[in-house]
Amino acid sequence: RAASHWCYQNQVKPSNWTCLGPDLWGDSCQMDQQSPINIATAKTEVDLNLRPFSFSGYDKKQKWTVQNNGHTVMVLLGDEATIAEGGLAARYRAKQLHLHWSEVLDWGSEHSLDGDRFAMEMHIVHEKEKGTSRNAKAQDSKDEIAVLAFMVEAGARNENFQPLVDVLSNISRPNTNTTMRNSISLLDLLPKQEKLRRYFRYLGSLTTPGCDETVVWTVFQEPIQLHKDQILAFSNKLYYDNNQKMTDNIRPLQPRGQRVVYRS
């Protein structure tokens, strides 16, 4: 069987040419500090260093490039926004945001909170700003990447997401790009800032191959609300390949192992 690309379980077909589902993902994907995990909130430990985040450039309205990369919808953030504080050891620069979802509205998140899963999960992926000292150049540190994870639940219509929802039909095919017609800011997409003080923190991995164990995860308690139809647009407008709807692009839960999850 030809070496084939990674994919999610619902893409694996019985044919002899198929893609590699989560159990067959290579690289670091079979190691023991992986993501996502279930967060058993009663077992989390308070960490007083987990102060509120400071966001800069998150308020700048942009008409972003949006792409269907065959695994998710990815918004390219143009390196202009950064985060600091939030218990992080450095400033981190926002690179991209993407989402994971299902058409089953309590199955579409990657992380779960006390076993509860949400309709979607949005990830804002940041890279650590390089200091000048030699050891700052270490590429494989456990906190090379900082992902801010937001649960999405079905509820009130969210006008701020409409510029993204509106362009999904332009990128239904994999490896297509488009540009948003209206500009929005990252802050527009998030819950109100005062709701962002409560979050969970643990060290894990990318939830997609190579599954590098270089991610400091932040999972916010306050969900984003989208209308059911806005959520379903992701499954109905986007395709993995010419005929399979892009949905359930979620990695199965990974063992927490000895890791401690902290809370702010």
Ligand SMILES: Nc1nc(-c2ccc(Cl)c(S(N)(=O)=O)c2)cs1
């Ligand atoms: N080509 C693709 N890359 C990703 C990706 C990249 C970096 C990261 Cl950090 C993640 S995740 N889900 O761990 O936040 C996903 C998805 S699809």
Ligand SMILES: [Zn+2]
């Ligand atoms: Zn993700």
